[in-house]
Amino acid sequence: MMKLEAIIQPSRFESVKDALREIGIEGMTVTEVRGHGRQKGHTEVYRGREYTVDLLPKIKLEMVLPDTLVSRAVDTILKTAKTGKIGDGKIFLSRVEEAIRIRNEERGENAL
Amino acid sequence: MKCVGWKCSGSLVLVLAAILVAAVSLSAQQPPASTATPASSPATPEIPKALSDRLAQLEKDVKAAQSAGDNAWMLVSTALVLMMTGPGLALFYGGLVRRKNTLAIMMQSFALMALITILWALVGYSLCFGGSGPVIGSFEHAFLRGVGADPNPDYAGTIPQATFMVYQLMFAIITPALITGATAERMKFSGTVLFLTLWFLVVYAPLAHMVWGKGGFLNAAGGKFPCLDFAGGTVVHISSGVSALVCALYMGKRVGYPKQPMPPHSLVLSFIGACLLWVGWFGFNAGSALAASSLATSAFVATHFATAAAALGWSAAEWLKNGRASALGAISGAVAGLVAITPASGFVGPMPALAIGLIAGVLCYLMVTKVKAIFGYDDALDAFGVHGAGGTIGALLTGVFAQQVINPIFGSGKAVGGLDGHWSQVGNQLVGVLIAWGIALVGTIVLLKITDLIVGVRVPEEHEIEGLDITQHGEEAYNLES
Numbered sequence: 001m002m003k004l005e006a007i008i009q010p011s012r013f014e015s016v017k018d019a020l021r022e023i024g025i026e027g028m029t030v031t032e033v034r035g036h037g038r039q040k041g042h043t044e045v046y047r048g049r050e051y052t053v054d055l056l057p058k059i060k061l062e063m064v065l066p067d068t069l070v071s072r073a074v075d076t077i078l079k080t081a082k083t084g085k086i087g088d089g090k091i092f093l094s095r096v097e098e099a100i101r102i103r104n105e106e107r108g109e110n111a112l
Numbered sequence: 113m114k115c116v117g118w119k120c121s122g123s124l125v126l127v128l129a130a131i132l133v134a135a136v137s138l139s140a141q142q143p144p145a146s147t148a149t150p151a152s153s154p155a156t157p158e159i160p161k162a163l164s165d166r167l168a169q170l171e172k173d174v175k176a177a178q179s180a181g182d183n184a185w186m187l188v189s190t191a192l193v194l195m196m197t198g199p200g201l202a203l204f205y206g207g208l209v210r211r212k213n214t215l216a217i218m219m220q221s222f223a224l225m226a227l228i229t230i231l232w233a234l235v236g237y238s239l240c241f242g243g244s245g246p247v248i249g250s251f252e253h254a255f256l257r258g259v260g261a262d263p264n265p266d267y268a269g270t271i272p273q274a275t276f277m278v279y280q281l282m283f284a285i286i287t288p289a290l291i292t293g294a295t296a297e298r299m300k301f302s303g304t305v306l307f308l309t310l311w312f313l314v315v316y317a318p319l320a321h322m323v324w325g326k327g328g329f330l331n332a333a334g335g336k337f338p339c340l341d342f343a344g345g346t347v348v349h350i351s352s353g354v355s356a357l358v359c360a361l362y363m364g365k366r367v368g369y370p371k372q373p374m375p376p377h378s379l380v381l382s383f384i385g386a387c388l389l390w391v392g393w394f395g396f397n398a399g400s401a402l403a404a405s406s407l408a409t410s411a412f413v414a415t416h417f418a419t420a421a422a423a424l425g426w427s428a429a430e431w432l433k434n435g436r437a438s439a440l441g442a443i444s445g446a447v448a449g450l451v452a453i454t455p456a457s458g459f460v461g462p463m464p465a466l467a468i469g470l471i472a473g474v475l476c477y478l479m480v481t482k483v484k485a486i487f488g489y490d491d492a493l494d495a496f497g498v499h500g501a502g503g504t505i506g507a508l509l510t511g512v513f514a515q516q517v518i519n520p521i522f523g524s525g526k527a528v529g530g531l532d533g534h535w536s537q538v539g540n541q542l543v544g545v546l547i548a549w550g551i552a553l554v555g556t557i558v559l560l561k562i563t564d565l566i567v568g569v570r571v572p573e574e575h576e577i578e579g580l581d582i583t584q585h586g587e588e589a590y591n592l593e594s
Binding site: 044045046047048049051052 | 370373375376434436438440441444480481482484485494
């Protein structure tokens with residue numbers, strides 16, 4: 001089992017979600033987050049006072065996948081989340097030790 | 113029964129109407145100096161008693177009709193001016209603060225709606241409009257004694273004095289509320305309540321009496337220095353704006369200012385608030401005619417035109433400077449225009465109104481963006497930059513642009529403003545401005561000191577960081593999880 005975390009542009013979220021559903025990924029957790037990597041922020045001016053806004057709104061997707069689905073999921077996200085500009089985000093993969101469904105205590109990939 | 117009576121007296125009414133029409137057209141043709149009119153000739157004893165009774169009745173009915181019209185407009189205006197404080201100003205200021213201080217700033221405006229109303233009933237109205245002293249009113253109308261259905265001919269001869277009283281109350285509410293823009297995000301609620309109560313009694317009441325009260329020495333009609341202030345440039349905007357500056361200097365900067373970003377938390381709220389202010393201001397300025405008259409229309413038009421020009425002026429200045437015109441800039445410019453036209457609204461036509469608005473829009477933009485940065489004071493929501501500066505500009509420009517064709521306040525045919533040929537009016541305006549500045553400066557310093565000694569004016573630093581909503585009121589504006 002792998003955990004996939006993807007931080008993407010909010011404008012790409014709907015397409016990414018639909019594309020993931022098409023390859024059979026049903027479950028995911030989505031958070032509205034703020035952050036930045038190499039992308040520079042922008043300045044805002046309120047009554048002459050300038051503010052640099054460098055933490056930009058992003059969407060974070062989290063899902064735990066059976067090993068067989070991981071590479072297809074990564075490809076799908078790469079394809080649908082890319083705009084080609086700085087600020088498109090990142091994907092992080094990490095190994096997951098165990099998964100447990102709270103309702104019936106199923107374990108491992110059955111719990112996904 | 114009524115119909116039968118009407119038919120019976122039908123012929124009498126016809127005769128009467130013919131006489132009235134003849135009298136009106138004759139007197140209209142006569143020059144006012146002539147005394148040889150048929151109405152004043154000794155032929156009157158011929159009119160039978162029934163006819164003269166009927167005439168008296170008609171005269172009464174005409175007066176009642178005028179009073180009904182004026183009163184309707186003044187009651188609407190009264191409600192419009194209250195709408196400027198809540199929700200207008202509360203939303204305008206509420207959107208400009210950070211989210212943790214939203215309820216606190218709104219609550220300050222709302223508290224004044226209740227507090228000043230009570231003070232007004234006890235002594236406030238009387239101190240502003242009772243008696244005929246040069247500096248302050250009297251206790252003549254304390255507890256609203258003698259304020260009822262009968263008009264007070266000293267102020268508004270066609271509406272119940274109670275209407276005039278409640279209309280003026282709404283001005284007394286918004287004026288101290290404007291000051292809270294400078295003390296925003298760091299003043300104690302208890303300190304705000306005490307300070308603004310004292311401020312209303314010590315600064316607002318005398319100034320309102322001097323400028324608008326019978327016998328007041330700045331009163332445009334008969335004062336020693338006749339200062340033109342149609343709707344409150346000195347009484348409302350200079351007084352609150354200059355006091356706001358004193359408050360900002362006395363209290364010091366907010367924690368983190370100017371290094372830490374403090375952008376407005378919701379310009380949507382501010383936008384709605386500013387639009388409500390624009391609409392409410394028609395009650396403020398056009399209502400100050402105190403009648404549903406052509407002067408009210410003139411003030412309405414001037415108000416609207418100046419506001420539009422000021423919104424454009426601020427936006428254009430911003431566009432030139434930053435390459436973009438912002439929504440906050442446009443609405444701030446509109447408020448600056450509303451402030452500046454306030455004293456002039458009943459004295460100028462639409463073209464001078466455009467000029468006043470444009471000048472105020474650009475100058476207030478410079479006040480808020482440049483002057484504030486140079487001096488470094490933390491007038492959090494620019495109460496001084498907009499109301500103090502805009503009020504001063506408006507008061508002085510009123511002396512330049514006032515026209516006797518709009519409002520012959522010094523008597524028919526007599527020049528009013530500088531461009532009319534009466535340049536010394538600018539001097540009178542300057543006297544009014546200086547006195548308003550002086551009272552606001554001195555009064556505010558003394559009252560802040562007193563407030564500081566009794567309850568304190570500023571919240572502790574950790575409360576300021578946590579936010580005034582929680583620390584002063586025990587609640588939050590946005591409980592997104594509930």
